[in-house]
Amino acid sequence: MPRALRSFLGLLLGAARDLAPIVGVILFFQLVVVQAPLPRPGPILAGLVLVVLGLALFIQGLEMGLFPLGESMARAFARRGSLVWLLLFSFALGFGTTIAEPALIAVADEAAKAAGEAQAIANTPEARETYALGLRYTVALSVGLAIVLGVFRILKGWPVQVFIIGGYLIVVCLTFFAPPEVVGVAYDSGGVTTSTITVPLVTALGVGLASSLGGRNPLIDGFGLIAFASLTPMIFVMVYGMMI
Amino acid sequence: METFVRIMDTLWSTVLDVAPILLVLILFQVFVLRQTIPNLKRMVLGFVYVVIGLDLFLVGLDLALFPLGRLMAAQLTDPAFLGATPGPGGEPMVVWTDYLWVYVFAAAVGFATTVAEPALIAVAIKVEEVSGGAIRAWGLRAAVALGVSIGVALGTLRIVIGAPLPWFIVAGYVVVIGQTFFAPKAIIPLAYDSGGVTTSTVTVPLVTALGLGLASSIPGRSPLIDGFGLIALASLFPMITVMGYAQVGDYVRRRAARLRRAEEASVSEDGGKPPKE
Numbered sequence: 001m002p003r004a005l006r007s008f009l010g011l012l013l014g015a016a017r018d019l020a021p022i023v024g025v026i027l028f029f030q031l032v033v034v035q036a037p038l039p040r041p042g043p044i045l046a047g048l049v050l051v052v053l054g055l056a057l058f059i060q061g062l063e064m065g066l067f068p069l070g071e072s073m074a075r076a077f078a079r080r081g082s083l084v085w086l087l088l089f090s091f092a093l094g095f096g097t098t099i100a101e102p103a104l105i106a107v108a109d110e111a112a113k114a115a116g117e118a119q120a121i122a123n124t125p126e127a128r129e130t131y132a133l134g135l136r137y138t139v140a141l142s143v144g145l146a147i148v149l150g151v152f153r154i155l156k157g158w159p160v161q162v163f164i165i166g167g168y169l170i171v172v173c174l175t176f177f178a179p180p181e182v183v184g185v186a187y188d189s190g191g192v193t194t195s196t197i198t199v200p201l202v203t204a205l206g207v208g209l210a211s212s213l214g215g216r217n218p219l220i221d222g223f224g225l226i227a228f229a230s231l232t233p234m235i236f237v238m239v240y241g242m243m244i
Numbered sequence: 245m246e247t248f249v250r251i252m253d254t255l256w257s258t259v260l261d262v263a264p265i266l267l268v269l270i271l272f273q274v275f276v277l278r279q280t281i282p283n284l285k286r287m288v289l290g291f292v293y294v295v296i297g298l299d300l301f302l303v304g305l306d307l308a309l310f311p312l313g314r315l316m317a318a319q320l321t322d323p324a325f326l327g328a329t330p331g332p333g334g335e336p337m338v339v340w341t342d343y344l345w346v347y348v349f350a351a352a353v354g355f356a357t358t359v360a361e362p363a364l365i366a367v368a369i370k371v372e373e374v375s376g377g378a379i380r381a382w383g384l385r386a387a388v389a390l391g392v393s394i395g396v397a398l399g400t401l402r403i404v405i406g407a408p409l410p411w412f413i414v415a416g417y418v419v420v421i422g423q424t425f426f427a428p429k430a431i432i433p434l435a436y437d438s439g440g441v442t443t444s445t446v447t448v449p450l451v452t453a454l455g456l457g458l459a460s461s462i463p464g465r466s467p468l469i470d471g472f473g474l475i476a477l478a479s480l481f482p483m484i485t486v487m488g489y490a491q492v493g494d495y496v497r498r499r500a501a502r503l504r505r506a507e508e509a510s511v512s513e514d515g516g517k518p519p520k521e
Contacts, residue, residue: 018365021356022446026312029349034319039312046247047308050300057297058362059369065290067370068283069269076277089272096264102257103448110472160433161424168417175410184409184472191443191479196298197262199363199441203370211374217430218374224433226367230440230479 008060015055023048062200070204078212083155087148093202094147094229098140103192108132108139111185118181121244135189135240142236143193146228147202153224154209157216160224167231174238182241189237190230202226247307254306255299262295301362302445310449313353317454320349321461340404347397350454354396354478357447358389364441371434379434379490387489388438391482396451398481399474403458403465409473416480423487431490438486439479451478 030036038044077086098104112132116123121131153163175183194202202225210222273281281287321343358364368381402412424432443451451474459470 018360021359022309022353025349025352025356026309026316029316029320029352030312033345033349034316036319043247044308044312047304047306050247050251050304051308052304054297054300054302054304055360055362055365057293058301059297059365061290061293061295061297062366062369063290065287065292065294066366068290069281069287072281073269073273073277076279080277085272085276089268089276092268092272093265096268100261100264102261103444160436164436165421165424168421172414172417175414184470184476187409187413187476188472191440191475192448194363194440194444195261196363196366196445197265197294199444200366200370201265203367203437207370207374219371219379219430220433222374222433223371223437225437226440227433227436 008056011056011059012052015052015059018055019048019051058196066197066200067204070201071208074205074208075212078209086151090147090151090205091144093144093205095140095144097195097198097201098143098193099136101193101195103195104136104139104189105132107185107189107192108135111135111182114181114185115241115244118179120179120181120241131244134244135185135237138236138240139189139193139233142232143229146232147225149232150206150225150228151209153228154206154216154221155213157221160220160227164224164227164231167235171231171234171238174235174242178238178241182238186234186237186241189233193233194226194229199226202229247303250306251299251303254303255296258295258299258302266291298362298445305446305449310453313450314453314457316349317450317457320346321454321457340401343400343404346400346404346454346458350400350451351393351397353450353454354447355389355393357450358392358442359385360446361442361444362446363444364388364438367437367441375430379431383489384434384438384486387485388442388482391438391485392442392447392478394485395477395479395481396454396474399477400454400458402473402477403455403470404462406465406470409476412477413480416477416484420480420483420487423484423491426491427487428490428494431487435483435486435490438482442482443475443479447478448475451475 027038030038073089077089109128109132112121112128112135115121115131116128121127149163153160178186203223206225207218207222210216210218213221216222273279364385365381368384371379371384372381398412402409427435455470455472455474459465
């Protein structure tokens with residue numbers, strides 16, 4: 001137990017070091033640039049303790065739970081050798097993690113407001129809600145398909161840049177045809193889909209798959225799933241904006 | 245007491261957020277894979293740690309950093325604070341050099357929030373492990389943070405001068421595509437991934453607050469159209485800096501090897517003898 005305790009203390013120290021820059025930036029701007037005193041130092045201090053503790057726990061849990069789980073499932077699928085189930089799992093993972101993502105819900109609501117004001121849809125609460133929900137399903141569908149495509153690429157060992165550069169070219173072309181109010185939302189939706197719990201799980205899945213297939217370099221073949229998942233939403237959201 | 249209630253509230257929403265993932269994992273584990281998981285207890289405990297850790301992290305950020313950061317974004321973008329140049333009609337005019345502190349703040353916040361981003365820490369740990377230590381976790385995180393920093397600063401500059409977002413995005417993609425042909429092959433998938441990883445829990449709320457504050461304080465900018473796009477730039481530039489990081493490392497190694505060869509060659513020319521062991 002003392003060893004576990006000591007390693008957790010190490011994690012706490014690491015977390016404190018990770019947070020030092022942001023605390024420093026905020027203190028500097030508050031005291032030196034804006035020249036205002038710190039409001040309510042009590043809650044701020046309590047909050048910092050919670051942040052450090054939370055980050056240390058998260059990283060501890062990552063090594064104990066998320067990484068081994070992702071890798072053991074990847075190995076199990078590779079052993080079974082059933083392509084259909086693996087791809088179904090990939091789709092479910094991508095779709096399931098995105099549909100409930102809070103950041104996406106926020107962006108979809110903002111986008112519906114923008115579309116309502118631009119008169120692209122009727123500016124009523126019902127129309128906005130339908131639009132936002134449609135947008136969320138569109139993005140979740142695109143992330144599901146992205147993970148399927150990315151996993152298929154790992155199995156085949158195809159180079160990732162062919163897909164990503166091709167995808168970017170599609171994004172650039174679509175930018176000229178999509179309604180302007182949807183372009184900014186589309187670009188941002190690529191960044192918000194990949195949450196803090198999805199990223200470690202998907203990374204472990206990719207690396208686990210690449211290392212249990214023979215003749216693959218986990219560094220070249222295992223990464224890239226997140227890139228797919230942040231590219232396809234841009235394409236799908238612009239197409240969605242063009243269809244509405 | 246109030247803090248405790250918030251922790252419980254946030255815990256509930258974190259659990260709801262994780263529920264679909266958990267459902268997918270359990271369904272496939274029980275009905276498709278049908279295998280026993282080694283160290284099941286440890287894994288479940290790890291999952292619990294992740295959820296509680298994320299919960300405390302979010303509540304702590306909300307208590308300590310976000311209110312101050314948002315307030316600061318609002319104060320810094322206030323034309324009165326910036327001493328904006330008054331125009332002919334007494335209206336404050338937008339002169340891009342007046343907003344210097346905004347760009348500095350954007351760059352600093354972009355860098356600092358990225359260093360604290362849990363998803364990036366996770367990927368960096370995995371990368372160091374998979375590459376056998378060839379790519380250092382800290383080097384990767386610093387490269388990504390530099391990219392976000394450039395992206396956010398450029399994004400605020402774009403809002404101030406009012407240039408269209410697609411110009412920046414398309415130009416960035418051209419650079420990314422060009423670098424892809426020259427960067428070491430092993431870094432490419434990772435560089436592409438780092439674009440999507442950077443922008444989550446810590447970065448998005450602060451950067452969005454900055455964008456919205458800026459867009460609503462500058463006349464003629466719409467928060468709904470111009471407020472978006474900071475995240476997009478913040479996920480574009482890390483690809484450039486991560487590939488650049490690998491390219492610089494590669495160049496330094498090659499140069500060192502070339503110098504060593506040149507030295508050996510000159511030694512053997514001078515004495516006509518083989519170089520000393």
